Amino acid sequence: MTYSDxxxxxxxDGEIDQAxxxxxxxxxxxxxxxxxxxxxxxxxxxxxHASYAPVLDEPVxxxxxxxxxxxxxxxxxxxxxxxxxxxxxxxxxxxLPSRWNRVGVWGGALAAAVALGVWIGSVFVGDLSAPPEAFxxxxxxxxxxxxxxxxxxxxxxxxxxxTAAVRVGISFVSTGGLYCRTFALRDASLAGLACKSxxxxxxxxxxxxxxxxxxxxxxxxxxxxxxxxVLRSVDRMxxxxxxxxxxxxxxxxxxxxx
Amino acid sequence: MxxxxxxxxxxxxxxxxxxxxxGRALTRSREDADDLVxxxxxxxxxxxxxxxxxxxxxxxxxxxxxxxxxxxxxxxSRRAEVPANDDEGGPPQAAVxxxxxxxxxxxxxxQRLGEDQRLAVSLVLVEGMPYxxxxxxxxxxIGTLTSRLARARERLxxxxxxxxxxxxxxx
Numbered sequence: 001m002t003y004s005d006x007x008x009x010x011x012x013d014g015e016i017d018q019a020x021x022x023x024x025x026x027x028x029x030x031x032x033x034x035x036x037x038x039x040x041x042x043x044x045x046x047x048x049h050a051s052y053a054p055v056l057d058e059p060v061x062x063x064x065x066x067x068x069x070x071x072x073x074x075x076x077x078x079x080x081x082x083x084x085x086x087x088x089x090x091x092x093x094x095x096l097p098s099r100w101n102r103v104g105v106w107g108g109a110l111a112a113a114v115a116l117g118v119w120i121g122s123v124f125v126g127d128l129s130a131p132p133e134a135f136x137x138x139x140x141x142x143x144x145x146x147x148x149x150x151x152x153x154x155x156x157x158x159x160x161x162x163t164a165a166v167r168v169g170i171s172f173v174s175t176g177g178l179y180c181r182t183f184a185l186r187d188a189s190l191a192g193l194a195c196k197s198x199x200x201x202x203x204x205x206x207x208x209x210x211x212x213x214x215x216x217x218x219x220x221x222x223x224x225x226x227x228x229x230v231l232r233s234v235d236r237m238x239x240x241x242x243x244x245x246x247x248x249x250x251x252x253x254x255x256x257x258x
Numbered sequence: 259m260x261x262x263x264x265x266x267x268x269x270x271x272x273x274x275x276x277x278x279x280x281g282r283a284l285t286r287s288r289e290d291a292d293d294l295v296x297x298x299x300x301x302x303x304x305x306x307x308x309x310x311x312x313x314x315x316x317x318x319x320x321x322x323x324x325x326x327x328x329x330x331x332x333x334x335s336r337r338a339e340v341p342a343n344d345d346e347g348g349p350p351q352a353a354v355x356x357x358x359x360x361x362x363x364x365x366x367x368x369q370r371l372g373e374d375q376r377l378a379v380s381l382v383l384v385e386g387m388p389y390x391x392x393x394x395x396x397x398x399x400i401g402t403l404t405s406r407l408a409r410a411r412e413r414l415x416x417x418x419x420x421x422x423x424x425x426x427x428x429x
Binding site for chain 1: 259263267270271274275276278279282283292295296299300303360361362364365368379382383384386388389404405407408411412414415
């Protein structure tokens with residue numbers, strides 16, 4: 001019995017009835033050629049699937065998250081405050097690809113971008129400037145990953161290298177009883193606040209840090225204050241005072257669990 | 259916001275990573291893919307009442323994306339534009355170089371398929387949809403889908419062989 005390519009692909013796609021599957025398996029046992037064809041199809045399916053799988057681990061761009069969620073206020077990521085509007089406006093021409101200005105179907109996207117206003121350009125989690133594996137969306141939550149998660153887990157505020165990709169700022173216990181820490185990404189001009197919830201650092205606030213005019217994109221944590229949006233979140237969430245160096249070290253010792 | 263809208267939006271947010279993946283398989287660039295997702299989400303929100311709760315939202319979204327993408331391709335061909343291709347950089351990934359190269363070869367082979375074949379492969383191989391749902395998204399009979407899939411795979415194997423990188427069995 002010869003099997004068509006369509007039958008073999010249906011087999012590897014799991015779209016074949018039990019009887020045919022059993023017949024093919026049996027035939028395969030003494031027909032190496034059939035087996036090889038089947039294996040090629042299986043490998044192709046796996047390879048095609050695998051080649052796009054990493055997209056799932058990429059952070060979802062902020063503007064898409066906000067669009068799907070509705071207004072930012074309902075989200076777990078704090079709404080960018082009014083103080084960020086100017087920065088958003090300044091960033092917008094660069095953030096919008098020029099091709100968005102073309103007419104056509106994509107015109108709808110441009111209109112939406114204008115309507116979304118502050119969201120476009122103000123905080124672009126998925127923008128090229130952010131390290132690709134720094135954040136991940138899990139449902140409606142944004143989680144710290146990669147360098148950011150590592151820094152939050154391991155770095156103490158004292159003795160951080162000036163060259164560290166991520167610098168940790170204030171650590172505190174939230175009113176909800178979680179350890180929370182502020183952080184800033186050196187190269188991406190992003191700063192935020194994340195709280196340890198279970199195994200993950202859940203990002204509560206993420207905002208574009210003010211950039212040094214003389215060094216576009218070259219945000220310097222040292223000597224420059226945290227963006228106001230982050231400080232406001234700290235004010236809103238903090239229980240008592242920020243942790244001192246000893247308390248911070250003790251918290252790290254306990255894996256940021258209380 | 260009503261509670262039905264809230265749950266609709268929540269489900270939509272959960273789907274975003276998959277919509278982006280589907281978009282990446284259809285288009286050649288991350289920007290096009292995310293623009294496509296944005297348009298689809300806008301359209302979905304605009305016609306939310308047309309969606310029947312309890313049916314697959316992913317199928318519904320994929321159909322909206324497919325239609326938007328076909329519109330865009332037509333608009334571009336009228337404007338005689340070549341879609342942007344930034345895939346040489348590939349999506350960021352911490353893969354070992356060999357896997358990375360294979361993924362790159364496969365994505366570039368995907369882009370050389372015709373739209374119909376790429377849509378079929380994107381739904382079934384990339385998104386793992388059952389034939390029935392994929393055929394519904396594409397509004398074609400299952401028989402047409404299966405032959406399209408078989409031809410698309412044959413073409414992919416050829417393209418990968420030209421590239422000198424057929425996917426290795428047994429991995």
